[in-house]
Amino acid sequence: MDVLSHLANGFAVALTAQNLMWALVGVTLGTAVGVLPGVGPAVTVALLLPITAKVDASGALILFAGIYYGAMYGGSTTSILLNTPGESATIVTAMEGNQMAKRGRAGPALATSAIGSFIAGTLATVGLTFLSPLVVELGLKFGPPEYFALMIVAFTTVSSVLGESTLRGLVSLFAGLAIGLVGIDNQTGQARFAFGTPQLLDGIEVVTVAVGLFAVGETLYFASKLNQVEETLEKVSGSIWMKAEDWKRSWKAWIRGTLIGFPFGTIPAGGAEIPTFLSYAIERKLSKKPEEFGQGAIEGVAGPEAANNASSTGSMVPLLTLGLPTSATAAIMLSAFQQYGLQPGPLLFESNAALVWGLIASFYVGNVMLLVLNLPLVGLWVKLLEIPRPQLYAGILVFATMGVYGMRQSAFDVFLLYAIGVAGFLMRRYGFPAAPVIVGMILGPLAEEQLRRSLAISQGDPMVFLTHPISAGLLALTVVILVAPWAWRRIASRRRA
Amino acid sequence: MSRSLPKGQALLGAGVLVLGALVFGGSFTLPSEGGYAQVGPAVVPRFVGIGLLILGAMLLREALTGGFRGVDEEAERHLPTDWRAFAWVSGGILLYGVLVEPAGFLIASTLLFVMVSRGFLSRRWLLNAALGLAVAAFIFTVFNYGLGLQLPPGILRGVLP
Numbered sequence: 140m141d142v143l144s145h146l147a148n149g150f151a152v153a154l155t156a157q158n159l160m161w162a163l164v165g166v167t168l169g170t171a172v173g174v175l176p177g178v179g180p181a182v183t184v185a186l187l188l189p190i191t192a193k194v195d196a197s198g199a200l201i202l203f204a205g206i207y208y209g210a211m212y213g214g215s216t217t218s219i220l221l222n223t224p225g226e227s228a229t230i231v232t233a234m235e236g237n238q239m240a241k242r243g244r245a246g247p248a249l250a251t252s253a254i255g256s257f258i259a260g261t262l263a264t265v266g267l268t269f270l271s272p273l274v275v276e277l278g279l280k281f282g283p284p285e286y287f288a289l290m291i292v293a294f295t296t297v298s299s300v301l302g303e304s305t306l307r308g309l310v311s312l313f314a315g316l317a318i319g320l321v322g323i324d325n326q327t328g329q330a331r332f333a334f335g336t337p338q339l340l341d342g343i344e345v346v347t348v349a350v351g352l353f354a355v356g357e358t359l360y361f362a363s364k365l366n367q368v369e370e371t372l373e374k375v376s377g378s379i380w381m382k383a384e385d386w387k388r389s390w391k392a393w394i395r396g397t398l399i400g401f402p403f404g405t406i407p408a409g410g411a412e413i414p415t416f417l418s419y420a421i422e423r424k425l426s427k428k429p430e431e432f433g434q435g436a437i438e439g440v441a442g443p444e445a446a447n448n449a450s451s452t453g454s455m456v457p458l459l460t461l462g463l464p465t466s467a468t469a470a471i472m473l474s475a476f477q478q479y480g481l482q483p484g485p486l487l488f489e490s491n492a493a494l495v496w497g498l499i500a501s502f503y504v505g506n507v508m509l510l511v512l513n514l515p516l517v518g519l520w521v522k523l524l525e526i527p528r529p530q531l532y533a534g535i536l537v538f539a540t541m542g543v544y545g546m547r548q549s550a551f552d553v554f555l556l557y558a559i560g561v562a563g564f565l566m567r568r569y570g571f572p573a574a575p576v577i578v579g580m581i582l583g584p585l586a587e588e589q590l591r592r593s594l595a596i597s598q599g600d601p602m603v604f605l606t607h608p609i610s611a612g613l614l615a616l617t618v619v620i621l622v623a624p625w626a627w628r629r630i631a632s633r634r635r636a
Numbered sequence: 637m638s639r640s641l642p643k644g645q646a647l648l649g650a651g652v653l654v655l656g657a658l659v660f661g662g663s664f665t666l667p668s669e670g671g672y673a674q675v676g677p678a679v680v681p682r683f684v685g686i687g688l689l690i691l692g693a694m695l696l697r698e699a700l701t702g703g704f705r706g707v708d709e710e711a712e713r714h715l716p717t718d719w720r721a722f723a724w725v726s727g728g729i730l731l732y733g734v735l736v737e738p739a740g741f742l743i744a745s746t747l748l749f750v751m752v753s754r755g756f757l758s759r760r761w762l763l764n765a766a767l768g769l770a771v772a773a774f775i776f777t778v779f780n781y782g783l784g785l786q787l788p789p790g791i792l793r794g795v796l797p
Contacts, residue, residue: 193783304706306694310652313687317659320684324677331677332662355729362721362755529758530767533749536725537771540732540748541741545779545787553733557726568717569648570707583680591675599675 142272145496152497153504158201161194165202166505169209170512174217174520176528177357178535180210181467181577185349186542188471191478197494201501203475204455207468208260208502211448212509215252216520219245219440220373229447231415235432235439237373242435246379251389251437252444253513254381259397259445260506263452266401268499271488274460278485283592284603286461288610288617290586293463295617296406298575305624307571314562315579318343325584326591338551345474347543348580349467351556352573354539356563358532363564365528372524379517381437389441392422396445403446404453404465414450415443452502459483459495462585467577474581642709645699653692660685724755740790745772 152158172183184203191199218229219236232252239248281289298308321332322342333339381389396418403414422438423429432439457463462483464470476483481491488495513520543556566573597603605611659681666678698704728751735744749768750761758764779785789796 304704306691306698307704309687310691310695313684313691314652314655316684317655317688320659320681327667327677329666329677331666331681332659358752359722359725362725362752363717363719364715366718366721366757368715527758529753529756530749530764532756533752533764533768534771536729536752537745537749537768538775540729540736541745541775541779541787544732544736545785548786548788550733550737553729553736557729557733560729561726564722565648568712569645569704587680590680594675 142269145272145492146268146500148493149496149498149500150503152197152493153201153500158198158497158501159504161198161202162205162501162505163508165205166209166212166508167512168202169206169211170213170509170520171523172206173210173213173215174523175213175526175531175535176217176221177354177361177532179353179468180207181349181471182353182539183210184468184471184475185346186538188346188475188478189542189546191475196476196479196481196491197497199475199479200472200494200498201505203472204498204501205505207472208448208451208505209509209512210468211260211451212253212256212513213520214447215256215440215444216249216513216517217524219248219252220375220521220524221370229415229444230412231419231443232440232447234419235436238433238435239437239440240373240375243376244435244437245373245375247381247385247437248435248440249375249517250379250381250514251385251441253510253517255389255393255396255441255445256448256513257506257510258393259400259449260452260509261503262394262397263401263404263449264499264502264506266405266449267452267455267502270405270456271460271499274456275485275488278461281461281485281609282607283589283596284607284610285613287586287589287593288604288613289461289463290582290589291617292613292620293457293465293582294575294579294586295620297465297578298572299620299624304570305621307569308575311566311571311573312575312579315576316583318348318576319580319583326588336551338547338549338555343555343580344543344546344552345471345577345581346546347552347556348559349471349577350539350543351559352563352566352576353467354535355556355560356567356573358536359560359564360567361528361532370528375518375521379514385437388426388437392418392438392441393445395421395425396442397449399442400446400449401453404450405456414446418442418446455499455502459487459498460485464578464582467574470574470577470581642699642703645704645707646696649692649696649699651692652688652695656685656688656690656692658685659688721755721757724751728752728755736790737788738790740792741776741787742769742772742792743790745769745775 168183169180172178172180183206214229215232215236218233219240236248236252239245294312298312299305321339323330323340330340399418400414419439419442422442423432426432426436426438428436454465454469457465458469458473462473464473473483481487540553540556543552546552563573593603594601604614663678663681663685666681667676703709728748732744732748735747746765746768749771750764753764776787779787
């Protein structure tokens with residue numbers, strides 16, 4: 140069957156009343172948590188993981204995906220209206236968007252980001268539709284050594300490309316790998332690092348870690364800092380519609396943002412930050428009115444917003460076709476697949492075609508829903524921003540502790556949650572990225588499995604990773620990613636000396 | 637420009653070293669032969685332990701030679717951590733862990749709500765208690781009566797329907 144007939148079957152799945160409802164719930168929740176400071180898509184998906192026990196796989200995954208890309212839409216509303224940046228991928232939007240809002244142009248700023256997100260999300264879904272089968276073809280040729288090498292590449296890019304320091308990114312990654320080790324080794328049944336504690340035998344739940352780092356850690360951080368910062372919420376006054384000139388200046392930026400964002404999402408480089416910064420830089424360079432940048436240039440909102448949406452959809456390509464998550468939320472979605480005993484990868488496209496294509500089709504549907512939710516209904520979300528901070532964070536923590544305690548009915552998990560929260564606070568305080576921890580703890584055990592399989596095939600000879608050309612190439616790439624920035628600095632400083 | 641040593645950073649580096657030593661040392665208590673798979677359950681932990689030891693040493697070195705690269709301790713001094721707020725939030729969560737089973741979900745959640753709000757400088761105790769109880773009661777109703785899950789009623793067992 141060709142792509143289009145697969146996609147048609149996918150729509151048949153996505154357009155059932157039940158799945159339409161899951162998509163609507165997902166994108167609505169996603170927009171809400173994107174708008175709200177202090178809670179993001181990773182925490183939300185983690186807290187909802189237990190529903191995998193009650194809901195069928197396609198419904199749950201459509202819901203989770205909706206939360207993931209819905210949050211991208213919602214995040215921009217906060218960045219534009221509030222002077223404190225929300226999610227890291229919307230920092231750039233905040234620069235121009237908040238300036239536009241301060242000048243009474245909040246409406247067009249919200250409109251260009253919602254329409255730009257829609258165009259980018261839809262184009263990126265087209266990309267996802269046609270690129271995935273090609274990557275699947277490639278993935279089918281991969282054996283354990285290639286997968287192991289690919290995972291090593293993902294580890295390095297997620298920890299070194301994100302954030303400002305490769306060293307701190309790697310520390311986060313290794314902390315995540317260490318967390319992933321806890322519990323019973325699923326190949327030999329050996330208990331590892333459980334310290335005789337029965338609660339640790341099953342391993343540390345991703346829910347506890349994600350909620351600890353992202354909800355508890357953030358709340359501790361903001362409680363100890365935010366009370367001293369003045370927040371100002373801009374009003375949406377006047378028409379939200381864009382003028383002809385706004386359209387003219389936006390549409391090229393949307394397209395360029397998409398073209399930058401999508402490839403960045405698909406390669407395991409992780410994160411939507413870099414494409415947004417790139418898009419911003421390019422728009423600034425190409426603009427006919429560069430002097431407006433920094434004071435509310437609409438291109439500076441349109442481009443980066445398109446880029447972050449395209450990249451979040453793009454990151455579904457490696458997740459679905461190769462089982463490689465490149466962001467915290469994608470990693471948690473991977474563990475949702477595992478709850479159903481499914482392993483994303485090329486084989487999933489054959490064994491569960493209806494599920495995969497239904498999920499892809501739901502992206503088209505979800506983006507249309509999001510356009511409606513975020514343009515005519517934007518006033519509703521602005522109301523969310525008016526919730527006073529003390530009660531907002533208190534409510535978030537009540538939900539967070541309930542989710543972690545309720546999962547296993549164990550008070551032990553609450554104390555573990557607090558410990559991870561303190562770690563998250565320290566990481567935030569000292570500039571350690573959180574996403575590599577989640578990717579490390581979920582992808583780590585899978586990488587170990589591939590490592591063992593590879594060595595079983597080669598009868599213990601570690602050279603297997605170098606004699607297979609693809610895995611050798613990927614490992615060489617890893618070395619380049621790790622060493623190049625360092626070597627570059629060395630050469631540059633020697634020249635200066 | 638030799639200001640005081642960034643103590644927190646050095647401690648953090650040392651902490652990573654300790655974690656590395658724990659993982660590395662712990663790997664020796666695991667069987668290393670893996671039978672058919674050739675790689676036993678000790679091999680990957682050993683690599684992770686070595687990695688953490690190296691990274692911890694590098695962190696410590698950065699901390700002792702001018703501080704973590706790209707971390708602005710100057711900005712930190714302008715916006716010092718409010719440890720009292722930190723303590724209110726911490727106390728709320730820890731108390732929740734202690735109380736959720738004996739006192740019950742409703743009481744533990746309400747206290748958590750009040751204490752976190754206080755951490756964010758809200759002193760409207762009664763309003764916050766009422767809001768917290770409302771949120772908790774909503775969750776409790778949905779879970780215990782709607783989804784058939786059991787959140788602990790605690791001392792309110794028998795009082796609640």
